[in-house]
Amino acid sequence: MSMTLTLLTTTAGLLVVLCWWVRRNNLAVYPAGRAPRELRSLSSGCELGTALLAASTDTATGATGSQGGTATSPPPAQAKAPRRQKRHEGPSRRDFLRFGLLASMGGTLAAFAGASLGFLWPTLKGGFGARLDIGSEADIAAGIAEGGGHFEYPAGRSYIVAYDAAQDPNGAYAEVTNGAPFMALYQKCVHLGCRVPWCATSKWWECPCHGSRYNRWGEYQFGPAPRGLDRFSLTIEQGRVIVDTSTVVTGPSRGSGAPLNQAPEGPHCDGS
Ligand code: FES
Known part of the structure; x- marks a missing residue:
């Protein structure tokens, strides 16, 4: 029982860490196969986020430039310096999600196997099987x-x-x-x-x-x-x-000539 509780707690902990990590990185996720064609080749959440940021910047610049030429571009000196791209070290988001999913499934299966073994294993001290x-x-x-x-x-x-x-x-x-x-x-x-x-x-x-x-x-x-x-x-x-x-x-077979010759000593319990 204690082993089962430990495994279930571990599984729940892994799921909590996984959810925290995804929220912390505030990652947008396209449904499978719905990502824009130009983004499909990107392999990590960092690359995807960078591409989306660049696309939104281009859109904003285009919208400003299309206002009949009346607006003036800010002088180069006042233009914001481009944000430094954050680089994430370590495994990609995809790898982390894959690992988290496998760990959760493994933990759940281990908990189930432990509970089943605990239920089925014969009690060898003082119980049936000993x-x-x-x-x-x-x-x-x-x-x-x-x-x-x-x-x-x-x-x-x-x-x-x-x-x-x-x-x-x-x-x-x-x-x-x-x-x-x-x-x-x-x-x-x-x-x-x-x-x-x-x-x-x-x-x-x-x-x-x-x-x-x-x-x-x-x-x-x-x-x-x-x-x-x-x-x-x-x-x-x-x-x-x-x-x-x-x-x-194994008990004696039907035709083995059972040695105890005992007739019923009273009515049968099913009333017959
Ligand atoms: S289980 Fe006993 S007679 Fe069928």
């Missing part, structure tokens, strides 16, 4: 009991459910449970990405978007979802439950 310590083993077990079969950890976009290796004799989930009595499921529906809530009556996961349903272990049961819920690797380290949300493990 290895998360979600609590002690005892606390998670108590949380699952309190939740009627699940524990939600919003910062990790995870649900934790009890896992019993005796119900998984082929070790289908051994790689994600790592000997722990828990399994971590990703909350995102594998159909189109809605968050799948827990249905307290059926004790299944039931997606409200298009009706996909998964049993307690996140195995596919019904609806348009192509497979079971994705999951995360979970370990227990020194009594703490660690969920690694840096890697999403």
Whole structure:
């Protein structure tokens, strides 16, 4: 956020300097392609200003001389000495405008890129995308009991459910449970990405978007979802439950013979 503010401030400063410079030099600007033919070859504001001054002086002299010859020209001694032309050192007005425009565009793009990166970059300390310590083993077990079969950890976009290796004799989930009595499921529906809530009556996961349903272990049961819920690797380290949300493990496919044989334990939450 601070970087974005800095970039925006820099861009605004450049624009202010650009406006000040143009006003200070009081420059006349012809629209593109409308400059008189004789001025089109001039490359800088100084040359343009000098040419315009000379043209206006010629016009004034001609107007004076055309008044029927009655007016007399001032004696040479009283004629004003020609004004010394100011010469501007450094870059021309065109170069300055070009540079200012490019700097403003660059600043704006940098500010936009910084804001986008700040928004999209995963929070690697304690947020989704990191290895998360979600609590002690005892606390998670108590949380699952309190939740009627699940524990939600919003910062990790995870649900934790009890896992019993005796119900998984082929070790289908051994790689994600790592000997722990828990399994971590990703909350995102594998159909189109809605968050799948827990249905307290059926004790299944039931997606409200298009009706996909998964049993307690996140195995596919019904609806348009192509497979079971994705999951995360979970370990227990020194009594703490660690969920690694840096890697999403693809859920079991529809026909993989899901090991948990769990019928709905009550009515479904969509009323069916
Ligand atoms: S997003 Fe869940 S069923 Fe479509």
